[in-house]
Amino acid sequence: MSKQQNVIIIGAGLCGSLLALRMGQRGYRVSVFEMRPDLRKVDISAGRSINLAFSDRGNKAMKLVGLEDKAQALSIPMHGRMIHDKEGNTFQSNYSGRTHEYINSISRGDLNSLLLNEAERHENVNIYFNKKCKSVDFENTSALFKDYETKLEFTENADIIIATDGAGSALRKSYFLGKKFLFSFSQDYLSHGYKELSILPTKSGDYKTHKNALHIWPRGDFMLIALPNLDGSFTVTLFLSYSEGEYNFDNLTTPERVETFFHKEFPDALELMPNLTQDFFENPTAALGTVKCSPWHYKGNTLLMGDAAHAIVPFYGQGMNAAFEDVVEFDAILDDHEGDWQTVFERYENHRKKDTDAIADLALDNFLEMRDHVAHPVFQEKRKIEMALEKEFPTKYSSKYSLVTFNENIGYQEAMLKGRAQDKAILSLLKNQSITPSENLNSILKKVQQETENILNLNSAF
Template sequence: MKEKQQNVLIIGAGLCGSLLALRLGQRGYNVSVYEMRPDLRKVDISAGRSINLAFSNRGNKATKLVGLEDKVKSLCIPMTGRMIHDAHGNTFQSNYSGRDYEYINSISRGELNALLLDEAEKHKNVNIYFNKKCKSVDFEKTTALFKDHNTKDEFVEDADIIIATDGAGSAMRKSYYLGKKFLFSFSQDYLTHGYKELSILPKENGDYKTYKNALHIWPRGNLMLIALPNLDGSFTVTLFLSYDEGKYNFNNLTTDNRVLEFFQEAFPDALALMPNLVNDFFENPTAPLGTIKCSPWHYKGNTLLMGDAAHAIVPFYGQGMNASFEDVVEFDKVLDQNLGDWEAIFKTYENTRKKDTDAIADLAIDNFHEMKGHVNQVIFQEKRKLEMALEKEFPNDYSSKYSLVTFKEDIGYREAMLRGRAQDKAILNMLSDKKIDINGNLKDILYKVKQETEAILEDDRIAGLYQR
């Protein structure tokens, strides 16, 4: 299989598709990318508001791979921890790690996407076409049907392989599902909560209205508000709220007064920063929070799903983009194995990758519960404090679940999940049983946590819990 002779069709030029196009372009493939939206470098398609994302170590592996680490870094705003706003307006910061050099970043989706498109198009073997919406994929013939947004014409493209990076609503995944040509396992799971994006605008002088270098959280048990900084001095704020349960919910917040009353009651300090709240609230859509898993991702050696098209997750671990970028890194590693044919490549990629994307999907849901509720509970706060101290005192010997997932980019999500959950369980139980104590000797505590974590993992292994 000579790489240069292969025609690769990529559906979707979002973050994953444009990164993949760049990487495959660098490797010498003939790459054609079809994107349903207009070119975001020319048309403002985000309705005037920059939407930001969390960018961390796993995503950074990919930007390193394609040689864009420094350029991407210049788009990043470091967030060293969570700034928690309690119901009384008090704030306290909870760092993401006890190691100073570990933090996450806020980055603009649009800016990053534009950078990747620019870099991909520098390769003459990469061509990107906008306003071409994929309607369906014939995975047996390796062809895709598109509709041109402007001319309304439909046309078919074929290729040696098709990779769909067309996001959570993937047209190719729909073709897998509706085609019924093979057994396609599939799930879409919605939380009872939806989300809505709001904003905290900059001060008149362009400064940030609240502390810049943190991910702000207003946890309120069954609902939550968060805010991430943008380079222009604003924050993108996201409200997570039930559709139909509780005193205030998306279905019953129908008037200006009710929205203001709700924020006054739940988030008075945030409301003070958001004179534009009511406008934002009624102009911006309410969107669902869904998890998508499926299998197989590939059909023979013809077609492959990647990124959100294969595994969409809820945003609570800040890992959505990072997981999709890591997909490209893992796929690139499989290409390096020179397996000889696309079916072997796709199969190997899915076999090594799927367990990890399943894990981050589950972890993201765990974190939904942790962020809106647990961060307020004493035992979880004690655990967090202890873990910060352990990471600070023993930087090479301890990493919390959050650190394993976010900063230990050399282990997979599944390993991070299993070890991280066992550690959490060990610490919570030893705190509860008074076997360790927040003021105890740290070396002693580290030893006990490690012992207990291993015991928990071993007990689960004996009970056969990791066999599948």
């Protein structure tokens, strides 16, 4: 087997550009085809989230390709959730009782540019923009593209094709429509959509509110969040039902009504957003969906990766981290089976799918948690206990959030099963008054561990 093999990557987003870089480092001849213009030259942010939560699983990938420091330079630490109530009161709920565990706000565009620049430093990597994949002939390992500049169509062949072309993947569509094999597939939309807004910097370029937190205005059926950017601004996102409730995207049709809604629900945010109604009517409303499918690969010819294989809702801040972890896991399997693509693809999917299914489900859970539960007293009591346990027993206790976000050496599935059982255990113990927040922490830890064990055993009975 020769490293002179040709690899086509469809899509030069975060996952595709990281994969191109890694495959370039491994010596493959890599051709990347991206339908959009080069984001280093043209502003094409419209419709996609501007900043992202970057955490330990994503960072593991940066370490793999030697970019940890450069990624860190783009990152703004967020130590916890800053929760805003309707009266404008705030309180912070940290992500972990261990001070070195936090997440980061990072610009999608800056991170993508970094990866594209690093990938292009390799002579064996070429990236072509404005080339849209229309379909993939997975039997013959070739892809049909349309060049948006010349308007001409052309076909490219390779030894393997990996599609990292996102939730609307052309390869996935070819699998689905091809009907050559049993293709399990799901797309599930929430009844909520989202819209991006902004809090601009002060005139002197400072942040208008606390910089190092993920701000949340939880309101039960809807919520607003804000993440900081390097330039002093915040990107604000409104998550709201399309058609249900008193205020929804379908009926927020005038500037007056939008102002009234924000005045009633998010008064302290409104004060920081003189540009609210302009943003609101200029920016698109986008859908929130989950995509799962199987198989990801066809023989040893083609493979889906990143959002193309498993698009998730954004509420755990794990979409990009999961896509980056895909590349890390794929790379590890290449170490063991390089030269046999069918085995590489099979092992990769067998190993990986359970974890991407789990993060999809966790992300849906967190939608409820963020917009609703974080504002409840019993949830806050639970978080307090968990913070205390993490602080007192840093090597013995990790909350579900910590397991998912900061424990990159266990898979998402394991994190989900253990984390959910712990959540149930603490809530049940609090409900039955079997533990109290003032109790000795050692005693609380023992009870939580025992009850977690019971729940896990009950779940595995049959």
